[in-house]
Amino acid sequence: MAELRIYNSLTRQKEVFTPLVPGHVGMYVCGPTVSGESHLGHARPYITFDVVYRYLQTLGYKVRYVRNITDAGHFEEEGREATDKIAEKAKLEQLEPMELVHKYTRLFHWAMEQFNTLPPSVEPTATGHIVEQIGMIEQLIAAGFAYEVQGSVYFDVKKYAASYDYGKLSGRIIDELLTTTRELDGQEDKKDRTDFALWKAAAPEHIMRWQSPWGVGYPGWHIECSAMATKYLGKQFDIHGGGMDLLFPHHESEIAQSTICNHQAPVRYWMHNNMITINGRKMGKSYNNVIRLTELFSGSHPLLEKAYHPMTVRFFILQTHYSSTLDFSNEALQAAEKGLKRLWEAYQKLKKIDYVQKGAPGNGTDEALTQTVNRLLGEVPSFMNDDFSTAKVLANFFELVPVINAIYDGHTPAGALSASTLLHMQKEMTHWLETVLGLQGMEEGGHDKLEQVMNLLIDIRKEARGRKDFMTSDKIRDRLASVGIQLKDEKGGEMTWRID
RNA sequence: GGUCCUGUGGCCGAGUGGCUAGGCAGAGCUCUGCAAAAGCUCCUACAGCGGUUCGAAUCCGCUCGGGACCUCCA
Incomplete structure (x- = not known):
C-alpha cells in the first residue's frame, strides 16, 4: 500500500503522512463566520476537506474532524471604531445576535447537506467556549506573552518573535512586519502594531459581551481556534486545514498562541486550499462579487x-487540485x-x-x-x-x-x-x-418535470380514448398505478393524478 | 513597497525532463423514421527571449502578463 503524501504549508513540501497516534487522525478546519450567508468561496474548503475526511476514513483511520462555527463576532480594525460585525448586522436586521447566528448557521448546514459533505465529528461554537478562551489568555499572560491594557488583552508578537519563528508558516518576515504594517488609528493600546487582540473590552453599545478577569468584553478571533482545537484534539494534532487567506495572520497567530500555552507546535500538517476567483478576482465581501450559495442553486444572481x-x-x-486557484x-x-x-x-x-x-x-x-x-x-x-x-x-x-x-x-x-x-x-x-469523492446523481427532483411528463401522458391517453383505443388507455393507467401514481378520470373527460 | 504563487490548445483544467491527461465546445463519420443519446475519428498547446541537457511545458536566468497575502476574509 502506497503512502499518503500531503503538501505541508509549513515546510512547503510534500511529506509522507504519519499520524501522531497510529490509526487515528485529528483534523481541525476553520469553519465559517456565521454573520452572513455562505457564498461560493465557502464551498471550496469544506468540500476539499470533506474529501480528505472521507479518504482518511476509507484508509482505515479513525478521524476526529473538528470544524468550528465562529459565532462570536470579532472586531474590525478599520479606522477608529472597533465594531463587532455580528452585533452590527443584527441591529441592521433587527435580530438578536444569537437569532442571527442561528439563522446563518442553519443556512450553512443546509448548504453543506446540499453538497453532500459529511458533518464533522465536533462542531464547536466560539460562544460556547468563552471559558476555554479566557483560560488560554490567562496562561498567555502568566507566561509573559500577553498584556492587558484598559480591559483588552494583546499578544506580544515582538517578544514571541524573539525566541520563536513568527512568520514561518506564512513566509512573513517579522522585521518587515514591524516596520511595514500600516499606521492605523485607535490602536494606541497596543505596544506594537503587529500585536493582535486576544480579548477586547466591549463598548457599552456592544451587544455580544462576556464577563472576564479584564472586565466585560469579547474574545479575539485567533484565540477561539487555538482553544477549541486544543480542547478537542489535544496539544498537538495531525492536520489543520483552511483557506489560504487564513495563513496570515490567523494561522500564524494560532501557532504562536498554542506554542506558548502547550509548549509545542500545535499542528503537524498544515493544509491550505486556494481561492475561488471570479473573473480572475478573489471572491470576497470587499470586492463586491459574492455569489451566495442560495443564489448559485437558484440562479438568481446577475x-x-x-x-x-x-x-x-x-x-x-x-x-481542480485544491491548491490551485x-x-x-x-x-x-x-x-x-x-x-x-x-x-x-x-x-x-x-x-x-x-x-x-x-x-x-x-x-x-x-x-x-x-x-x-x-x-x-x-x-x-x-x-x-x-x-x-x-x-x-x-x-x-x-x-x-x-x-x-x-x-x-x-x-x-x-x-x-x-x-x-x-x-x-x-x-x-x-x-x-x-x-x-462524495458525488451523487443530479436527480431533477422537482415536481415541475414530473408535472410535464404527466401532462404528456394524459394527453396521449385522451387521444387514445378519443379513438377508443382502450388498450393503450388502460395500459397507461395500469402502468402508472404500478409505480404508485393514481390516475383518475373525472367527469367531463378531465384526468387528475396523485402520488400514493 | 515587501513576501509568495502563477501564465498550458476556442474555454476549463492534469502534468513528477523523454512516451506529449481529462472535460466542455467544434468538425466528419456510424447508428437512427426524426431528434437525442452513444460509438469512432479529427483539431495536439505549453507567454516571450536566452541558458543547462542527447532531449524541457517540466530545471536556471531575464522580460512581459495575471493573481494572492501584508486589513475582516474560505
Whole structure:
C-alpha cells in the first residue's frame, strides 16, 4: 500500500503522512463566520476537506474532524471604531445576535447537506467556549506573552518573535512586519502594531459581551481556534486545514498562541486550499462579487446564466487540485455540469449491465481492454495518495466512460470483459465516486418535470380514448398505478393524478 | 513597497525532463423514421527571449502578463 503524501504549508513540501497516534487522525478546519450567508468561496474548503475526511476514513483511520462555527463576532480594525460585525448586522436586521447566528448557521448546514459533505465529528461554537478562551489568555499572560491594557488583552508578537519563528508558516518576515504594517488609528493600546487582540473590552453599545478577569468584553478571533482545537484534539494534532487567506495572520497567530500555552507546535500538517476567483478576482465581501450559495442553486444572481446543482459545484471543485486557484465562469460550470452528467450516466449504465449475461464466465475475451480497465482503476489510489489529486482520479474514470457505454450499447461484444472485471469496475466506481469523492446523481427532483411528463401522458391517453383505443388507455393507467401514481378520470373527460 | 504563487490548445483544467491527461465546445463519420443519446475519428498547446541537457511545458536566468497575502476574509 502506497503512502499518503500531503503538501505541508509549513515546510512547503510534500511529506509522507504519519499520524501522531497510529490509526487515528485529528483534523481541525476553520469553519465559517456565521454573520452572513455562505457564498461560493465557502464551498471550496469544506468540500476539499470533506474529501480528505472521507479518504482518511476509507484508509482505515479513525478521524476526529473538528470544524468550528465562529459565532462570536470579532472586531474590525478599520479606522477608529472597533465594531463587532455580528452585533452590527443584527441591529441592521433587527435580530438578536444569537437569532442571527442561528439563522446563518442553519443556512450553512443546509448548504453543506446540499453538497453532500459529511458533518464533522465536533462542531464547536466560539460562544460556547468563552471559558476555554479566557483560560488560554490567562496562561498567555502568566507566561509573559500577553498584556492587558484598559480591559483588552494583546499578544506580544515582538517578544514571541524573539525566541520563536513568527512568520514561518506564512513566509512573513517579522522585521518587515514591524516596520511595514500600516499606521492605523485607535490602536494606541497596543505596544506594537503587529500585536493582535486576544480579548477586547466591549463598548457599552456592544451587544455580544462576556464577563472576564479584564472586565466585560469579547474574545479575539485567533484565540477561539487555538482553544477549541486544543480542547478537542489535544496539544498537538495531525492536520489543520483552511483557506489560504487564513495563513496570515490567523494561522500564524494560532501557532504562536498554542506554542506558548502547550509548549509545542500545535499542528503537524498544515493544509491550505486556494481561492475561488471570479473573473480572475478573489471572491470576497470587499470586492463586491459574492455569489451566495442560495443564489448559485437558484440562479438568481446577475452573474449567473442559470441555476447550478450543488453536485455540479462539487464536481467543478474536485476537477481542480485544491491548491490551485479556480476561476468561476458560467462556461466552466456548464462544462462541469455536462461532464458530471456523462460520467454519472455511464456509472448508472454499468450498474444495469447484466454481468452474468454479458460478462464472460472466466477471463474476458478482450485482454487488452481488460488490462486498460485494470490499469485505470489501479492508478486511482496513487493519485489520491499524491496529495489528494482528485482531478486525476476523475480523469481516469472519464476514460472508463466510453468503455462502459460501448458495452452497454453492444458496440463492444458481450464477453469482452469478464463478469468479475465488470463487477470490480462497478465497485471501484461506487467506492471512489460516491464514498471518497462524495458525488451523487443530479436527480431533477422537482415536481415541475414530473408535472410535464404527466401532462404528456394524459394527453396521449385522451387521444387514445378519443379513438377508443382502450388498450393503450388502460395500459397507461395500469402502468402508472404500478409505480404508485393514481390516475383518475373525472367527469367531463378531465384526468387528475396523485402520488400514493 | 515587501513576501509568495502563477501564465498550458476556442474555454476549463492534469502534468513528477523523454512516451506529449481529462472535460466542455467544434468538425466528419456510424447508428437512427426524426431528434437525442452513444460509438469512432479529427483539431495536439505549453507567454516571450536566452541558458543547462542527447532531449524541457517540466530545471536556471531575464522580460512581459495575471493573481494572492501584508486589513475582516474560505
